[in-house]
Amino acid sequence: xxxxxxxxxxxxxxxxxxxxxxxxxxxxxxxxxxxxxxxxxxxxxxxxxxxxxxxxxxxxxxxxxxxxxxxxxxxxxxxxxxxxxxxxxxxxxxxxxxxxxxxxxxxxxxxxxxxxxxxxxxxxxxxxxxxxxxxxxxxxxxxxxxxxxxxxxxxxxxxxxxxxxxxxxxxxxxxxxxxxxxxxxxxxxxxxxxxxxxxxxxxxxxxxxxxxxxxxxx
Amino acid sequence: xxxxxxxxxxxxxxxxxxxxxxxxxxxxxxxxxxxxxxxxxxxxxxxxxxxxxxxxxxxxxxxxxxxxxxxxxxxxxxxxxxxxxxxxxxxxxxxxxxxxxxxxxxxxxxxxxxxxxxxxxxxxxxxxxxxxxxxxxxxxxxxxxxxxxxxxxxxxxxxxxxxxxxxxxxxxxxxxxxxxxxxxxxxxxxxxxxxxxxxxxxxxxxxxxxxxxxxxxxxxxxxxxxxxxxxxxxxxxxxxxxxxxxxxxxxxxxxxxxxxxxxxxxxxxxxxxxxxxxxxxxxxxxxxxxxxxxxxxxxxxxxxxxxxxxxxxxxxxxxxxxxxxxxxxxxxxxxxxxxxxxxxxxxxxxxxxxxxxxxxxxxxxxxxxxxxxxxxxxxxxxxxxxxxxxxxxxxxxxxxxxxxxxxxxxxxxxxxxxxxxxxxxxxxxxxxxxxxxxxxxxxxxxxxxxxxxxxxxxxxxxxxxxxxxxxxxxxxxxxxxxxxxxxxxxxxxxxxxxxxxxxxxxxxxxxxxxxxxxxxxxxxxxxxxxxxxxxxxxxxxxx
Ligand SMILES: [Cu+2]
Numbered sequence: 001x002x003x004x005x006x007x008x009x010x011x012x013x014x015x016x017x018x019x020x021x022x023x024x025x026x027x028x029x030x031x032x033x034x035x036x037x038x039x040x041x042x043x044x045x046x047x048x049x050x051x052x053x054x055x056x057x058x059x060x061x062x063x064x065x066x067x068x069x070x071x072x073x074x075x076x077x078x079x080x081x082x083x084x085x086x087x088x089x090x091x092x093x094x095x096x097x098x099x100x101x102x103x104x105x106x107x108x109x110x111x112x113x114x115x116x117x118x119x120x121x122x123x124x125x126x127x128x129x130x131x132x133x134x135x136x137x138x139x140x141x142x143x144x145x146x147x148x149x150x151x152x153x154x155x156x157x158x159x160x161x162x163x164x165x166x167x168x169x170x171x172x173x174x175x176x177x178x179x180x181x182x183x184x185x186x187x188x189x190x191x192x193x194x195x196x197x198x199x200x201x202x203x204x205x206x207x208x209x210x211x212x213x214x215x216x217x218x
Numbered sequence: 219x220x221x222x223x224x225x226x227x228x229x230x231x232x233x234x235x236x237x238x239x240x241x242x243x244x245x246x247x248x249x250x251x252x253x254x255x256x257x258x259x260x261x262x263x264x265x266x267x268x269x270x271x272x273x274x275x276x277x278x279x280x281x282x283x284x285x286x287x288x289x290x291x292x293x294x295x296x297x298x299x300x301x302x303x304x305x306x307x308x309x310x311x312x313x314x315x316x317x318x319x320x321x322x323x324x325x326x327x328x329x330x331x332x333x334x335x336x337x338x339x340x341x342x343x344x345x346x347x348x349x350x351x352x353x354x355x356x357x358x359x360x361x362x363x364x365x366x367x368x369x370x371x372x373x374x375x376x377x378x379x380x381x382x383x384x385x386x387x388x389x390x391x392x393x394x395x396x397x398x399x400x401x402x403x404x405x406x407x408x409x410x411x412x413x414x415x416x417x418x419x420x421x422x423x424x425x426x427x428x429x430x431x432x433x434x435x436x437x438x439x440x441x442x443x444x445x446x447x448x449x450x451x452x453x454x455x456x457x458x459x460x461x462x463x464x465x466x467x468x469x470x471x472x473x474x475x476x477x478x479x480x481x482x483x484x485x486x487x488x489x490x491x492x493x494x495x496x497x498x499x500x501x502x503x504x505x506x507x508x509x510x511x512x513x514x515x516x517x518x519x520x521x522x523x524x525x526x527x528x529x530x531x532x533x534x535x536x537x538x539x540x541x542x543x544x545x546x547x548x549x550x551x552x553x554x555x556x557x558x559x560x561x562x563x564x565x566x567x568x569x570x571x572x573x574x575x576x577x578x579x580x581x582x583x584x585x586x587x588x589x590x591x592x593x594x595x596x597x598x599x600x601x602x603x604x605x606x607x608x609x610x611x612x613x614x615x616x617x618x619x620x621x622x623x624x625x626x627x628x629x630x631x632x633x634x635x636x637x638x639x640x641x642x643x644x645x646x647x648x649x650x651x652x653x654x655x656x657x658x659x660x661x662x663x664x665x666x667x668x669x670x671x672x673x674x675x676x677x678x679x680x681x682x683x684x685x686x687x688x689x690x691x692x693x694x695x696x697x698x699x700x701x702x703x704x705x706x707x708x709x710x711x712x713x714x715x716x717x718x719x720x721x722x723x724x725x726x727x728x729x730x731x732x733x734x735x736x737x738x739x740x741x742x743x744x745x746x747x748x749x750x751x752x753x754x755x756x757x758x759x760x761x
Contacts, residue, residue, distance in 0.1 A: 035548060036574065039552060046558050059755075061498060062498065070549040071502075078539065078584070085589065088590040089534075149360070149368060150363065154665065156662070159593065170526040192286060194665075195671075
């Protein structure tokens with residue numbers, strides 16, 4: 001853990017999401033500390049003392065200025081959070097006009113197939129987990145669908161998932177920036193072997209990728 | 219005064235037949251509460267089985283088929299048969315008393331609702347007795363997974379029928395509540411004097427009335443697909459694999475507030491009593507309830523950010539906005555305690571537990587309303603943590619607060635304070651030990667609804683901690699049950715108003731007579747019982 005409790009971003013898109021997360025984490029921590037602090041202060045300061053004379057405290061019911069303040073301040077706060085959210089999401093979902101690599105991903109009970117444009121189609125199920133190979137520092141377009149029920153393509157290290165829905169095609173771009181092998185899961189419950197419906201993603205230098213695409217999976 | 223009135227109150231019949239045929243709102247309320255608590259017990263045992271399976275990776279406590287049924291029935295029972303119906307039961311008992319009415323507007327409809335609720339729940343669980351077992355598609359039953367091609371078992375059909383029966387019962391009850399509060403208030407009980415709990419139930423009932431028909435329609439479509447050759451959710455025949463989710467969450471998000479607004483009401487009743495002050499910002503709290511209800515009708519697709527098929531920014535912004543009225547309530551509760559004379563009886567302990575836990579659930583709720591965060595958190599254990607902080611740390615703690623607070627009114631004797639504090643601390647610590655680690659599981663990449671997980675890394679440790687916490691919670695519930703048993707032998711009469719409370723239910727005997735009130739105190743503010751206790755004060759004073 002550490003790393004603000006969030007995996008280290010390894011794609012261009014993930015960096016946007018990681019900074020958005022950090023903003024919300026800080027805003028949430030500040031709000032929590034203020035509110036829990038106010039509650040704790042009130043409890044300590046105004047707890048009923050044993051044996052104290054039971055006089056009725058002031059029966060204050062309303063204070064319009066205060067109430068307007070604690071309506072407007074959070075309103076402004078969520079508007080600010082929304083602006084950052086909007087920007088981050090626009091960046092994450094932006095599609096480049098000409099992706100370097102295109103892979104058609106099909107999810108099914110309980111496996112994945114990865115069809116590379118101008119290359120092989122790799123397929124595997126839970127007994128033989130398939131691997132998606134991607135070039136580093138190039139943009140890969142994923143074209144995602146499902147052939148039976150709803151699944152979801154999730155690579156936790158990419159901080160990203162997208163549903164695979166039968167009868168629908170969804171498209172997104174990934175631009176990995178670090179070589180390595182990453183774990184992927186199906187994230188939408190799809191039946192008994194859902195927990196085992198994994199895959200792996202291997203990010204390699206572009207030259208290795210080109211070689212791999214020609215020779216096919218070893 | 220108390221004893222004189224107690225002799226006046228005719229003792230109602232107490233045999234089994236009189237309970238089965240009753241149309242008395244108090245008895246129906248107690249039936250609702252008891253039934254929902256039994257369903258809670260069952261759903262809690264299912265949760266313990268889930269946590270035991272997940273105590274270590276690749277565990278074989280239950281098989282994969284059983285595991286899917288476990289989390290489906292756990293979620294279904296907690297949501298449809300416990301957290302929401304408990305509020306309906308509590309409102310059944312309280313609403314007529316709080317507004318000074320002799321009963322609900324439609325007593326026989328009320329009894330019908332209860333029996334439909336009980337029966338619907340039994341139908342859902344009956345699936346466990348069929349050959350292929352109970353429904354196993356989660357409480358959300360996403361189509362096409364729940365279609366006949368994949369989920370061939372009768373259990374899924376029984377689930378559809380059972381949930382349908384419960385949803386119709388809930389709609390009928392909402393009509394009853396709205397009519398009762400609008401039409402049956404006692405003289406002097408103007409709308410701006412009804413207790414906050416009654417207001418929250420009005421908002422809840424409007425939400426039920428708008429949202430539950432979408433669920434009923436969704437269930438009907440699925441039933442037709444499964445049994446009569448329909449193709450509503452089958453893309454191979456021009457159906458839509460997304461339609462189920464739209465209809466389900468059009469119901470499902472308002473349902474979250476159906477499970478929360480009543481408990482905002484409970485907290486708003488309890489905090490003033492144990493702070494010796496009136497609720498701060500009455501009007502603001504009521505308006506906030508309706509703001510939440512209105513906004514919650516326009517946020518359903520925040521459950522669908524990762525489909526890539528909805529307008530994420532719109533639903534994100536609408537969801538953020540809900541934080542504003544919710545914040546108003548939090549500030550009003552703190553202001554109610556501010557400058558008060560705060561005591562820590564068990565209902566107050568649970569109410570404070572609600573404040574602490576629910577705040578965290580609210581904050582993570584704002585986080586996952588941001589699509590770039592939801593892209594990671596969605597359908598992971600982070601979501602499991604978030605919703606349990608809302609419904610477990612929030613609603614469940616308010617439920618225990620309500621039980622301890624209104625128990626003397628329902629049964630004429632208090633639950634014991636010492637045991638109450640024990641059950642509070644066990645549940646509070648157990649809850650946080652169970653669910654806090656789940657945030658980190660989700661961010662580390664553990665999907666929900668899995669029966670095993672990666673044996674390397676931190677997941678085994680976090681899961682072991684969560685499982686230990688769930689056992690601690692179970693002990694807390696057992697202490698509560700023990701409290702119910704031993705306090706049943708207490709013979710000390712509690713009197714009409716053991717907590718020095720504010721609202722009208724505390725003006726009658728404990729338990730109240732069948733017709734509720736021999737006579738009503740004058741109602742000149744939202745605190746008629748407080749006014750009667752302090753004749754020296756002007757009821758319209760705001761300081
Ligand atoms: Cu899947």
